Amino acid sequence: MTDTTSNPQVDTARASELGPIARFLKATEIDTRMLGMIGALLLIWVGLHVISSLRLGVNPLDFDSRTFLTPRNLWNLSVQTSAVAIMACGMVLVIVMRNIDLSVGSAEGVIGMVMGFAQVHFLVRFVGLELGNPWIWVLALVIGLALGLLIGAFQGFIIAYLEVPAFIVTLGGLLVWRGAAWWVTSGQTVAPMDATFQLMGGGPAGSIGATWSWIVGIVACLAVVFALFNGRVQRKRFRFPLRPIWAETLMGAVTCAVIMGAVWLANSYPWPVGIVNRYAAANNITVPEGGLFIAHGIAIPVLMAIAVGLIMTFITNRTRFGRYVFAIGGNPEAANLAGINTRWITMKVFMIMGVLATIAAAISSARQNSSTNVLGTLDELLVIAAAVIGGTSLAGGSGTIIGAMLGALLMQSLQSGMVLLGVDSPLQSIVVGAVLVIAVWLDTVYRKRV
Amino acid sequence: MADKTAPTTAHTGTPLVDMRNISIAFGGIRAVDDASIDLFPGEVVALLGHNGAGKSTLIKILSGAYKRDAGQIFVNGQEASISNPRDAKKYGIETIYQTLALADNVDAAANLFLGRELMTAWGTLDDVAMEAEARKVMGRLNPRFQRFKEPVIKLSGGQRQSVAIARAILFNARILIMDEPTAALGPQETAQVGELVRQLKTDGIGIFLISHDIHDVFELADRVCVMKNGQVVGTARTTDVTQDEVLGMIILGKCPPGAIPGPGALKIAA
Ligand SMILES: Nc1ncnc2c1ncn2[C@@H]1O[C@H](COP(=O)(O)OP(=O)(O)O)[C@@H](O)[C@H]1O
Ligand SMILES: [Mg+2]
Numbered sequence: 001m002t003d004t005t006s007n008p009q010v011d012t013a014r015a016s017e018l019g020p021i022a023r024f025l026k027a028t029e030i031d032t033r034m035l036g037m038i039g040a041l042l043l044i045w046v047g048l049h050v051i052s053s054l055r056l057g058v059n060p061l062d063f064d065s066r067t068f069l070t071p072r073n074l075w076n077l078s079v080q081t082s083a084v085a086i087m088a089c090g091m092v093l094v095i096v097m098r099n100i101d102l103s104v105g106s107a108e109g110v111i112g113m114v115m116g117f118a119q120v121h122f123l124v125r126f127v128g129l130e131l132g133n134p135w136i137w138v139l140a141l142v143i144g145l146a147l148g149l150l151i152g153a154f155q156g157f158i159i160a161y162l163e164v165p166a167f168i169v170t171l172g173g174l175l176v177w178r179g180a181a182w183w184v185t186s187g188q189t190v191a192p193m194d195a196t197f198q199l200m201g202g203g204p205a206g207s208i209g210a211t212w213s214w215i216v217g218i219v220a221c222l223a224v225v226f227a228l229f230n231g232r233v234q235r236k237r238f239r240f241p242l243r244p245i246w247a248e249t250l251m252g253a254v255t256c257a258v259i260m261g262a263v264w265l266a267n268s269y270p271w272p273v274g275i276v277n278r279y280a281a282a283n284n285i286t287v288p289e290g291g292l293f294i295a296h297g298i299a300i301p302v303l304m305a306i307a308v309g310l311i312m313t314f315i316t317n318r319t320r321f322g323r324y325v326f327a328i329g330g331n332p333e334a335a336n337l338a339g340i341n342t343r344w345i346t347m348k349v350f351m352i353m354g355v356l357a358t359i360a361a362a363i364s365s366a367r368q369n370s371s372t373n374v375l376g377t378l379d380e381l382l383v384i385a386a387a388v389i390g391g392t393s394l395a396g397g398s399g400t401i402i403g404a405m406l407g408a409l410l411m412q413s414l415q416s417g418m419v420l421l422g423v424d425s426p427l428q429s430i431v432v433g434a435v436l437v438i439a440v441w442l443d444t445v446y447r448k449r450v
Numbered sequence: 451m452a453d454k455t456a457p458t459t460a461h462t463g464t465p466l467v468d469m470r471n472i473s474i475a476f477g478g479i480r481a482v483d484d485a486s487i488d489l490f491p492g493e494v495v496a497l498l499g500h501n502g503a504g505k506s507t508l509i510k511i512l513s514g515a516y517k518r519d520a521g522q523i524f525v526n527g528q529e530a531s532i533s534n535p536r537d538a539k540k541y542g543i544e545t546i547y548q549t550l551a552l553a554d555n556v557d558a559a560a561n562l563f564l565g566r567e568l569m570t571a572w573g574t575l576d577d578v579a580m581e582a583e584a585r586k587v588m589g590r591l592n593p594r595f596q597r598f599k600e601p602v603i604k605l606s607g608g609q610r611q612s613v614a615i616a617r618a619i620l621f622n623a624r625i626l627i628m629d630e631p632t633a634a635l636g637p638q639e640t641a642q643v644g645e646l647v648r649q650l651k652t653d654g655i656g657i658f659l660i661s662h663d664i665h666d667v668f669e670l671a672d673r674v675c676v677m678k679n680g681q682v683v684g685t686a687r688t689t690d691v692t693q694d695e696v697l698g699m700i701i702l703g704k705c706p707p708g709a710i711p712g713p714g715a716l717k718i719a720a
Contacts, residue, residue, distance in 0.1 A: 238582045318574040320567050323556070327564055330555030330601075337515055337551045338565035339536035397555035 027247040033391050033446065034403060041410050045069060048417035055421065068417055071269035075296060077409070077416050078266075079202040079367065082301035083108075083360035084379060085408035088386035089312040090353035092404045095387055096329040097349055098396035099159065099166035103173030104357050104383050107151050108376030109181035112361035115144040116190035116371025119197060137197040144358040151177065152354025156347035174380065181373040191370035201366030202299035204271045213297035217263035221256040228252050267295040301363040305405070308359065313401045325349060329397035385436040386411050388443060395447075411435070464527035466491050466656040467543075467625055472511055472521035481507040483680040484521075484713050489625065489656040494647060496671035496688075497660045498700055504680040505660050506548050509627045512658075513545040514538035525625075536565075542624030546631050548660070550614040554603035558595075559584035561602055562617045587616045591642060607634030615643065619650065626650060626657045632666070644670060664693055678703045681714025 018026060025032060049068040053060035056067065063070060087104050094101045119140040123129045129136050155173055159166045192198075199206040208216070228248055235242055243251075271279070271294045279294070280287045316322035324345050328335040336342050360379070365371045390407030392399030414435060418428045465488040474482045482504045489495050497505045510516045512523065514535040523530045525541045532538050538545070552561050559580040568576040568583070581598055588595045592612040602610055611634045618626055628647075632640040647657060647670050661667050667674060668688050676683040676699040683699045686709030695706040705715035 234578050238578050240578070240581065320569070320575065323560060323564075323567060323575060327553035327556055327560070330553040331551070333549075334551040334553050335564070337513075337535050337545075337547065338553075339534070339539055340565050397553075 027244050028251055029243060029247075030251075031391075034400075034406075037390065037403065037406055037410065041406065041413065044410065044413050044417070048413070048420070052417075052420055068420060071265050073416070073420065074265055075269040075299070077412060078302045079299045080416060081409050081412040082202075082299075082305040083363045083376075084382045084386055084412060085305045085405045086308045086363070087353075087356050087360045087379065087383040088390065088404040088408045089308055089401050090349075090356040091383050091387040092312075092390070092392050092399040092401055093316070093325050093349045094166075094353055095384075095392045095394060096325055096396060096399045097346060098329055098332070099346070099349070100384070101155075101166065101170045101173075101350065101353050102380050102384075103151075103155065103170040103177055104353065104360075105376040105379035105381075106174050106177035106181065107148065107354060107357040108361040108364065108379055109373060110177040110184065111144050111147050111151070111358050112365040112371045112375040113181045113184040113190065113373060114147055115140045115197075115358075115362060116193065116365055117184050118143050119194045120190045120192075132195060134196060137194045140194065140197060141358075141362060144362060145355055148354035148356075148358030148361075149351050150354070151357070152351035153347060155354075156350030159350065160343040160346035178373070178377075181375070184373070187373055189370050189372045193366055193369050193371075197362070198366050198369055199300050200304065200362050201364075201369065202301050203367075204275050204294075204296060206300045206366070207266075207296040207298060208300065208303070209297040210267045210295040211297075213263045213267055213295075216298060216303070217260050220259045224255045224259070225252055263298065266298045269296045270294060271296065301367070304359065304363065308356065309401055309405050316401060321345065321348065326397060331397075381432065381436065382408070382411050382415075385432070385439065388436070389439040391443075393443065393447065394440065463490075465489060465524070466493075466526060467512065467658075468524040468527075469508070469512060470522045470524070472508060472518050472523075474507060474511060474516060474519050480680050482511070482518075485677065485680070485682045486521075486712070487675050487682065487685070489658060491624075491654045491656055492651050493673070494651060494657045494659055494671045496667040496674045497658060497677065498664070498667065498674055498696065499677035499683075500700065503677040505677055506629055507680075508677070509545070509629060509658055509660065510547075512538065512625075513543055513547075513627055515545075515547075539565075539621070542622070543627065544618040544621060544623035544625070545627040546614050546618045546629060548629040548633070550610055552602050552610060552614060555601050557601055558588065558598055558605075558613045558616075561613055562587065562620055564617075566621065583620070584616070587620050588612065591616050591646065592639065608636060608639050611635055612639065615646070619646070624655060626655055628657060629660045630662065631659075632661070632663070640666075664696060667696075668693060675712075676700055678714050682712030683714045683716075684709035684711045686710065 025035075045068065050060045052067040053062075053064060056064060058064040058067070060067070065072065067073075087108070091101060091104070119136050123136050123139055124131060151173075155169050158164050158169050228251065232242060232248065270276070273291060276292050276294055277287060279285075280292055285292065316325065324335065324340050327338070328340065328342050328345060332342060361376065364375055368375075386408035387399065387404045388394065388407070389410055390400065390403030390405070392404060411432070414431065415428060418431060423431075467489040469488070470486050472482055472485045473480065485504070485508055487495070487497075487508070497509070499505050507516060511518045512532070514532045514537050517533055523532055530537075530541055532541065532543075553564060556564075559577065562584050563580050568579045570576045584598060588598075592609065595609060595612060597605060597609070602613055605613070611631065615628075615631055618628075632643050635643065644666065647659070650657060659667070659671060671688055673685060673687050674691070674696055675685045676696065678700070683703045684705040686696070686706070690708035691706055695708065698704045698706065699709065703714060703716040705711040
């Protein structure tokens, strides 16, 4: 019943040739590459955990609070990953179209400076809004989004219509926007950020707490089940081949388990003692013996990254624009002959990249509670590495949003792990650079074999 | 325009397509030089000539892939302005390119509907409906084809060609351009394409067929038009010339008595 194709010869003949693992992968439609990446991620996590435990001389199974696999460390990891993961979503589209954007880190820097300047100086001193006015963070963000869109449109126009290679345009942008970031305040740091704006950076206030986190988790699980069910109904309606029921159930169960596990982790990380006590005092709560446990829950920047990931996945898979991006990446001439306006699509992709750089800038500057002209330095490397590690081919035409976000998590895991292990920053750079090259090499090997 | 080849007298009424005095040059090469050709409803006109004769370039001007340097195109007697592929499609001109022009990384359905996707009421891609349509049209061309979920790069040459042909007939073309449509096909599929051509003919569709197989051409085409060095050697009804005479046109540029000579005909001191 699983195979309703009208030509059983072809498919059954092939299915019987497959081994049990291949049959499992075929039934669940899991991408082997994705599986490999999840495996690599888990390997890195376990490795970092064991090394950090051994360094402290503790048993890895005790999950000591200073080791890698702890709620606190993983929660911080999720927040640190957000900005890069968000930009990696855009970089997927850029690279799928056979372009590159080397300017994202610098664009993030200048946009962060402008948003910081807007909320700390411009809107307060020149427009005359009072500190704490809710318009401040809204307007600062709107100004940032407009600037990001403009930067993307400008670079995209030069690339698409003036036909200057993206590598050169964005290499120029790397210098131009970094220089511009300095000019905003002649290099001076802008701080502190608007109180509401700061929520985008995470922290105890910038997290949604235990109850809401459970609600988000349950809603996400329901959405997963609904999506699987709906997909099945659609395919049944047109009598297309269906996945076996056990495979559907397994996929749903694993996904929901991962979601609820992540929520449980976020809810296991309590507010720091000092903040809890201050909060208790302010709200007339008596702190019980052994301290008050208030969970962080999911951080707002993480929710923002998930939202961006979902929207970008929707755009790539379900819209005309996304289809065109991939078709152009696969064969630009064919796309052109099919009547697709390839230039305008190229320009739009860079505009999306600019908007995502703004969101990343907001998160990064909110997290630091300041804007500096070095904000986002070298982020372009992490972002490109995330996309490539996540399966985006530099030859164009293939890549996934979820892969790039996992790639960002992988890169950030390495980086955070090295900080935890006390690896000094020059060596960190060496490792990140080497990982990028190795990842591209593995990608080349993989593509030759498949 | 004075030297325009007159349409063959057998046809009355306005031609479906009338390309007049078309020229295009790439750098110094005159790829198409003052070529004129026409096509009537329900007619198959075969374009013949050596590699590099300018056949693909001429039909790419009609399909909007190239912009001509000179000349005019009339569709149904009205001058048509075709400056990109979208324009051509608006006139009902569909093309099967020699290179197939498929996006290798997406599946058959996505290729069939590229640029003209079916959308749901929500404004999203209706992949399920597109796959259903794809199954229908591919069933007509290549009933054994089942690999709807795979990117077309994984398909065989013949399967890819079927996808390219399916795309051209999916949107009710009035004018169909087939640039060596059977180059990668086996004998069975080639016969199927021949059957398809006959069927489309009875529907009143005009077809430009570029082929190297002179035998096929005489089976399917009503007229042949031979090109050499970017110029038209001559045009003839397949009933008025022999296969050997057509070979003479292709190889020597010699225009036989049954054909109407073009600017590229070998000029012999009469
Ligand atoms: N895009 C192009 N750029 C430069 N030269 C071209 C281009 N397309 C075709 N040509 C040249 O035009 C001539 C005709 O080519 P073509 O139309 O492909 O011939 P045919 O299809 O008859 O084999 C050849 O000399 C070819 O090299
Ligand atoms: Mg050709």
